Amino acid sequence: MQNKELSGRLLVLRQPLVNRSVPALTEIDENTLLCQRCQMSIAKKIYYLGSNTFYCPHCLFLGRLTNKDYLWAVPEINAFPKQSAPLVWQGKLTTQQQIVAQKLCLAEQNNQDYLVWAVTGSGKTEMLFLVLEQAIKKQKRIALVAPRVDVCTELYPRLQQAFAQVSIQLLHGQGAHDYHYTQLLVCTVHQLLKFRQAFDVLILDECDSYPYANNVLLHRAVEQAVKSTHTIIYLSATPSSEYQQLIHKNKLAYSILNRRFHGKDLPVPHFYLCSKKNKHQLPVKLVSRLQNLVTTKQRFLLFVDRILQAEQISQFLQKKLPQLEQTFVHSKDPKRQQKVAAFRKGQRQALVTTTVLERGVTFKNIDVIVWQADSQRFDSQSLIQIAGRAGRSSEFSDNKVSFYATTYNKAIDQAIKTIKKLNHA
């Protein structure tokens, strides 16, 4: 009887295990190796350590694999207790949510993949509860993955509450977690590389977002982590062309949910044209708007395009509007998690942020402002996501979204038009 703790894992061994392990790097041709963990190819000419020792540069963050190592994919045994009613969630789904939830259950039954195209704030997580319950009852192993840590940490407590009796854990690269065997796993896509043919159901949230989008390594990670019969449920508010093409070719079943759970419209962004100004300063129009927000005590998020900008603008506001309590967050900020958690609890009036908070996070009653919305870093998908941070609760569904920029570009135009279209659909 194999240890269930290792079930479904891909283990790295220094010595081969007869009939079970495979070499970590295998030869494609005389100049190239293939990494068996991440399925990426390795140029021998570049990635060597000494004579005849080569390593994979693509999955280094999980520990370096060399051609002297071996991998063992431990078979998944699904050693989970039988449960008759694992879902303890008391809430109710709207009719629209109900329809999607039932379609998902059907997809799970038939081991099919499915895409849910649901606008920001439509209650995607709740819609998953039924299909999760169904799979848990069948003792299936389930992974809920997202490309970013923030989305995972947001998802985890909600699932923990809804399925109080089910073993669950959160796994990501930014904290020391001891791995243990659980039926539900919430993790970043990167972590899936540590599993092989482990999951019956995999839910991929924000499937169009960075870093998953256009990343071959992470796509392979998903493909390898699921069993050969499986259900992958893709969730997105802004599906990329990759999925739209699959839908077009009838290769992927999908549902559209264009209403928020409270049934109100998505806030439509307003565009404000500003004159060109010194890079590190904000235009007068925007500053007076911020002053206004200070007096009305409306809390807000100010999105900027780069990490450096976030820090500089935060400093600038400190000087210009000292009565405004604010700070900055970005992906490289070590205190990011604390700052976001504090903001959610109602501390501080504003956050100056990069696109790191563009998706997957929910704050109550927040206005959204984007400075330099014409920056290349904001494509129409990220602008739609950013706009979706506002008006997420039913009492405050009319939060304002404003784009400030020196030019009006295609991304801004597309974002505004798409939001209007979804509102009228």
Place this chain on the structure above:
Amino acid sequence: MRNYCVLCQEAIVPQLTMLQILGISKVQNSSMCCRCRQEFYFIGDKCCQVCGKMDMQPICSDCEKWQQQGYNDYKHQALCVYNESMHDYFKRYKRYGDFSLRKAFQMDLRKMLVDYPEPFIFIPSSQEHLQQRQFDPTVGLFGDLINLTPAFIKMPTKVAQAQKNRQQRLATPQFLQFDHQYNALLTAKQITIVDDIYTTGRTILHAYDCLRAAGFTGVIRSCSLAR
């Protein structure tokens, strides 16, 4: 052939000056793209005259303390400031062990080292680290550019220098030993010590002590990638 950035794998588009287009000055093949390069802060002239710490003129508080302890004839030069990006770089290079990243700063290090005569001695990494990484990070950075002499032997220490705080680092006792089979080096006019990172100066000054104890009386200089 196209060059790719060793840090982000994007294709490098060289930004040529007029002189380079006309073929008057040579095009240098960088191993880093412009965007990655911008993340690093290259130290200019505005730095401590002794150790190269940024924005501390003419001499930083660290060096003042060292000088009070009698170290007043050494001089260090570093290429970049140890900032967030440099921290990431070393994480990928040393902790994850991505040996290919040694090439990132080669062009700049080569320029910096032009002013230094041979011999060069490097600060070796511990046996344990060497076994784990299967390469010496300092040799990786400098080995392709200059002849490095392995004249220092690192004696085993309990805790790596990188895992200590400032006070602990400064209190570290001597852990280097001069290998006497290289006694011939001691007749040189100048010896240059190279290391990957200069933090408190403790390691480099241990190396300094080592050389003096071995009887070297010439000029001692040191270089590192980060400060």
